[in-house]
Amino acid sequence: MTPPVYGYYPGCSVRGTGAAYEESLLTLFRLLDLPLEELKDWNCCGATSYMCIDEEQAFLLSARNLALARQAGLKEVVAPCSACYLGLRKTQDYTERYPEIARKVRHALAAANLPSLDSVKVRHPLEVLFADVKPEQIRSKVVRHWRGGRVACYYGCQLVRPFAEADRAHDPTRMDDLLRAVGVPTVDYALKTKCCGGALTGTIHGVGVRLNYILLKEAARKGAEAIATACPLCQYNLDAYQAEIRREAGEVMDMPILYFTQILGWALGGDAKALGLGRAISGRRFITEWFPKHPEAVEKYV
Amino acid sequence: MPETFEPKIVAFFCNWCTYLAADLAGTSRIKYAPNTRVVRVMCSGRVDPQFVLDAFAKGADGVLIGGCHPGDCHYQEGNYKALRRVELLRRLLRQMGIEEERFRLEWISAAEGDRVKVVINDMVEKIRALGPRVPAVKKEVA
């Protein structure tokens, strides 16, 4: 059967700090020939900050995006950023649970002559890859075997909480399953759903960094040489402050923080640049070693 | 139709499940709409279609039958018998121009006091939306 056309909602951060996420996601979906159709003129999902100022307007932001999806006749929207995923999903949930909010949203959308948001399914790539594509199928498409070290899969918060739909809320495993499917050894990582602090690294810097220090330290303790993430903010927080942590905590720490889509994309034959592997800040030396420019050439020698 | 139309619903509750559930709702002080009037029968299987028709004929705005969950009937299968009759009755009522929402069969076990509230409130709301079935004149007195 032909796969459905997935609507694609990038979100602001994959157009900035999370660029590599979008690059690898698009490459991966191309390799799996899954069509992704970007929403026309999408707007910010509101994230957590907007919700702190005005709830209903926050819902309206997401409502517009969902409405755009409907306008384009899309049944499903894929949101790679966990915050966006939650923002959209939460808007749906609230409009379903609270008629009063639903009424206001409907009215506002009408005022902006947009269609009312009916069931547009909000999804995260992790779930799409696991449930629709399935690990077996991905395994069957592998063209390169993993040359890197053991990986700790980090799911973060908003991907699995409060909506345990992308994976189980306690002890999720889908990312591990996907990575193992392409031959990547993953470690059991107790902090896989602990918080990275989100925007805290930018506001109460010290606190934010400490949270990430804990995450990195425990991953290393469990023998992980890299961390796989599924959210631009998680990736940024874990990636950007390792130098500072080295300085402050005086611990040797230089760990590649990858997007799970980069690892999968690589296994399926995507090339390093197309997967945005050059955008990493920490663990660059490992990355160049694990994801060489001309893998085929390297393969010959080994 | 008066501003706040209070529908009157005749409820036939089986002695072992739904009537007890209503009692439980009472002992747990669960609050719900005061629009139902319960007629106790030993089993939902005892509810003769004539009772339902009679209730509507005498001006009920709705009729609710409550029985034990399938498989839980105190008399083994009375509720299945009730279910079959209800299906026939529904068709008949539709022909008589009585809206679906006015006639309901619900399985409510002795443990589900809260469900009594949910079902009754929901039914009252739906019927209120439909408005009175009999000429409003009759309503004034109540």
Next chain:
Amino acid sequence: MKTLRAFWLRPELRRKMKFQREADPEWAKHVAARPGCEGLFSCLQCGTCSGTCPLSIYMDFAPRRIIALVREGFREDALSCQTIWLCASCYACAVHCPRQIHITDVMYSLKREAVQHKLYPRRFPIPVLAQEFYKIVSRSGRSAEFWLVLRMALRTNPFQLFTMIGTGWQLIRTGRLKLGRERIEGVHQLQRELADKEVA
């Protein structure tokens, strides 16, 4: 009352005792009636929220105590504290709560009220960031990380900008820092939607 306190107590001391007249039980009911804040009164003060919270260790009141304060109607304490702003919305408390209270949403609700009534701690970066974010997005339809951080820094403590230079450079080097400001085409449509009277 204030004067009295000033007279009897040395300034750095703060009275811990509460007079019942300082509590506003009606407000508590009002909060519990908001979407997402249901079940506030079913809290059994078990502390699971504080236990699961990654940030409770930095909070002036742990989440459990916020619930207790709200429930008893101590509005000012609940709204002027840093706790609600430290909440990073990781929803750990919400999924662990044995009474299924959506604590994260309660925090959101309190944050909004704090902003509304200007009760949030002054110069505390998080509410400032939130407000700047709100402005940027409402104006252009997209957020802009660089400008967001810049404005936040300027409004709280400009000097921290220096500490950010290193990271900034790393981001530029890897092409991850976008200096431009995106603006969606349908920005007017968006604003019409946001300005809808039903909502405002």
Next chain:
Amino acid sequence: MSESNGTIRVGVYVCHCGTNIAAVVDVKSLAEYGASLPNVAVSRNYKYLCSDPGQDLIRQDIAEHKLNRIVVTACSPHLHEHTFRTAAAAAGLNPFFVQMVNIREHSSWVHEDKKAATAKARDLLRAAVKRVARHEPLEKVSIPIHPAVLVVGGGIAGIHAALTLANAGKKVYLVEREPTIGGHMAKFDKTFPTLDCAACILTPKMSAVKNHPNITLWTYSEVVEVAGYVGTYNVKVKRWPRYVSEDLCAGCLECLEACVYKEGKFPDDFNVGLAKRKPIYIPFPQAVPQVPVIDPDTCIQFKSGKCKKTCIDACGDRHAISFQLEEKTEQIEVGTIIMATGFQTFDARRVPYYGYGVYPNVYTALEIERLVNASGPTGGEVVLRDGSTPKTVGIVHCVGSRDENTNRWCSRVCCMYSLKLAHLIKEHTGADVFNFYIDIRTPGKGFEEFYQKLLNEHVHFVRGRVAEVTDWALDPSEEGKLVLRVEDTLAGLVRRIPVDMVVLSTGLEPHADAPDVRRLFNITCSDGGFFLERHPKLAPVNTFTDGIFLAGCCQGPKDIPDTVAQAGAAAAEALALIDAGYIETEPNTAYVNEEVCSGCKTCVPMCPYGAIAFLDPEKKARINQAMCKGCGTCVAACPSGSIRQHLFEDEQIFEEIEGILTYA
């Protein structure tokens, strides 16, 4: 029909039930309204009608005002119909001329709007007054009670009930699913709060059961069919083969020694998997009966047929062991049944954040019960999986209790058994013990004193529900330990506490198959799935099915003293029926008006009890009054309207409907 001759004179009695009704329903106006209704001779309101003076009031009026119908506007008929019928009968009125109107459970308690509640009460009263006019005098049917009793479940509840009945000289069948009786209590070492040894209390009772002439004990057996009704239940019991004959076996247990497996190899259920057993085994040394069981799933002979059968040789000329034994079904007749099916403990895997099944040194309380038990797998040594002794232990309360995500009820015993385990662990290991609790509940004789004792033993009590158990170390001191993260809600700070052993105080819940059992015995369940008692205070061990009684944790979580007390009560209820010799039941049976019956046979298949016979010569249906249970399904089905039901006559119900809907 003398009483119903001549004019109908109804007495209406509106009860205040203190303020229960009066606070919401305007009882005075309701009584006045009652007086205004047709046929009503007297209408009164009174504070407590169910009290003696209240009943006297009715009795006097019946005499003075020649009342021949009584309408009591009060609580649910399930509560006091019997009371008022008896009162009426005492005044010489046929008890079935009494009609209850339920304005408490169905009005004053469930509505806030006083006007609406009163209006509802009026409608219901009007309906009842109209209905009662159509009532007819009836005679109660009395059914003989078979003196034998079936007790289902051989835990402490079943054992105590069985012994009580047997000592009273009644025949008892005790059916237990496991190969031994004793239930959960047999697994415990000590019991709270007295810390006396469980075995010393239980095992004598167990052997008493075995040796009692009046008790037939069937272990390794299950009730598979229950037919009939109070007085005579016909029960089928399936008895699985032990492959060791109970009649021939002398309990020497040499076959166990002789088994080709020199060591135990398969998880031992009795020791909750902490020990291994052989394919032929006895659950525990004091098991009753002292007869081994062969587990066909693990026995080589059953799997391959190629075993040396050393067990048979060991048994020698007793020939107790036979691989040919087959399951058999026993058919018994009893008059009453006592349900003592007990509980199961909460599966700690359902709360992954406590790491049970992930971290080897996270245990359930039941596992610790076995570890501290002198006859347990470690002979009473409290040790970790690697054999070392724990230096710090954390006991997590309320696992699978008081939690909307799992079970919302309080399991009642966890606080106390956690305190008990804390004491025993400290006693056995000298370890530092932490209790993590939401609330400590010690509402029992000597319980609070026990708590005080523990406090003075320097057991730590941290008020806070543990958020998670992990093995990640944030600090060198936590390396290689299990770390509990919890808010100490009293100290007001979050703590990380490293321990060697975590004990999860899992709650009590109904057996997974409780719903099937419930249907089998035709009894009802309360929220959560425990069996429902008829009334928490008036009939705490009765069910809604006459002749079936509840004992122990199948009705709700209980400690041992309460269980034993309840078992005694259940036995007493059964005895009361047996010694009376008969039970009076509602005469709400269906009957055929043979003039009208068209002989269409529609009713015959309707009856689940086969009470309807079709008389061939007369071409009429006839209902066996003894077999009819009064559901009324046939009545509703009869096309010619020739089947009628006492107490629920069509006219009575039509009157009721009319009464509700006519706006007087």
